[in-house]
Amino acid sequence: MNKVFPNADAAVADVTDGATVMVGGFGLCGIPENLIEALRRKGVRNLTVISNNAGIDGFGVGRWLDNHQIRKIIATYVGENRLFEDLVLKGELEAVLVPQGTFSERIRAGGAGIAGFYTPAGVGTVVAEGKEVREFDGRKYLLELPLRADFAFVKAWKGDRSGNLLYRMTARNFNPMMATAAKITIAEVEELVEPGKLDPTCIVTPGIYVKRILQGTNYQKRIERRTVRKRADG
Numbered sequence: 151m152n153k154v155f156p157n158a159d160a161a162v163a164d165v166t167d168g169a170t171v172m173v174g175g176f177g178l179c180g181i182p183e184n185l186i187e188a189l190r191r192k193g194v195r196n197l198t199v200i201s202n203n204a205g206i207d208g209f210g211v212g213r214w215l216d217n218h219q220i221r222k223i224i225a226t227y228v229g230e231n232r233l234f235e236d237l238v239l240k241g242e243l244e245a246v247l248v249p250q251g252t253f254s255e256r257i258r259a260g261g262a263g264i265a266g267f268y269t270p271a272g273v274g275t276v277v278a279e280g281k282e283v284r285e286f287d288g289r290k291y292l293l294e295l296p297l298r299a300d301f302a303f304v305k306a307w308k309g310d311r312s313g314n315l316l317y318r319m320t321a322r323n324f325n326p327m328m329a330t331a332a333k334i335t336i337a338e339v340e341e342l343v344e345p346g347k348l349d350p351t352c353i354v355t356p357g358i359y360v361k362r363i364l365q366g367t368n369y370q371k372r373i374e375r376r377t378v379r380k381r382a383d384g
Contacts (some may be wrong), residue, residue, distance in 0.1 A: 153313050153357070154342070155364045158188035161336045164303055167194050168221075168302070171202040172257070172302040172328040173211055177230075178373065180321025181210050184338045184366045185303040189215060196221040200297055202324050204228040204327065209370075215243070224297065226250040229231035247278065252294055254327065261330025261359075270293055302332035305366070309339035310346075311355035311358030314353045322354065329355045 155161040162185060165171070171189070175181030181328045189339035190213045204225055207211030214220050215233050222244040228234045237243035241356050248256070259267055272278050282293040303327040307318035315337055317325055329335045337355075342365040 152311075153360065153363050154311050155336075155362050158184040158338065158364060159191065160363045161185065161338075161364050162188045162192060162301075165189060165192065165194055165222045166314075168198075169194065169301060170195045170200065170299040171196040172297075172299040172304075172332055173199060174302070174304040174323075174325030174328045175210075176202055176320050178206065178210050178371070179224035179319075180317070180323065180325060181205075182303040182305040182307050182336075182366075183210075183337050183369055184364070185336060186210060186213055187267055190219070192219055193217065193219070195219055198222045199326075200224045200226070200257070200299055202226050202250070204231045204234045206230045207233050213299075218242075222246070223255075224248060226253045247277075251325075253297075254324070256294055256297040256384075257324070257327045257331050259294075261327055264296060265291050266295050268292065269379075297331060299328075299332040300334065301337075302328040302335040304329050304335060304355075306337055306339045308343060308348060309337055309360075309363050310342045310343050310348050310357070311363070312345045313337065313355075313357030313363050314345075314348055314350075315339070315355035315360065316348060316352055317354055326354050329359045334344040334361045335359055335364040336364075337363050340369065 199220050201211050212231050224246045238245050241262050252271050273290045306315035308316040
């Protein structure tokens with residue numbers, strides 16, 4: 151089975167209107183920039199997006215918001231995107247905010263085939279609305295259900311033609327677990343190598359989870375907000 155696709159556009163060709171898409175990375179670090187742009191060009195609508203954040207205005211998942219492609223987003227932090235706020239207030243975007251630890255565990259559960267789990271996070275808040283609450287050892291817990299998707303877009307540092315992946319630093323946030331929780335996982339990598347070139351003891355995502363892989367190009371690797379201070383000798 152040939153998992154290597156010539157470019158991101160070919161890799162996302164069968165993503166349709168109404169699909170649920172997971173997008174890996176943390177902030178703008180380790181995001182699948184090429185796949186995001188390819189899906190923007192494709193122009194599919196009414197997407198449900200599962201992403202730690204909503205990108206920023208004009209970059210990352212924010213590119214899909216600019217293009218009015220997202221119907222619903224499940225995320226943990228959206229404070230860097232003004233358009234997100236505007237769309238929610240206008241009723242043009244449904245937003246489900248999830249505590250970050252719960253978000254992470256729901257994705258892991260989706261990949262592991264776990265039907266649900268109990269967590270104390272969110273008890274007594276709006277997060278608990280409509281959810282089952284049980285008491286264990288005198289403490290209340292919420293029942294949280296797994297997150298799964300039709301497609302997972304992930305970014306890795308290195309990958310081989312069989313789909314085995316290595317991540318670097320912050321890119322290891324959410325990418326590995328999302329790779330396990332979708333029907334079709336598409337990985338873009340900074341360096342694509344032949345099978346056998348990666349140290350098997352260092353592989354994070356085994357190729358069995360990855361259906362498609364491509365060599366990424368022209369990464370911008372932006373920073374949401376740059377904070378600097380004067381040099382001590384300045």
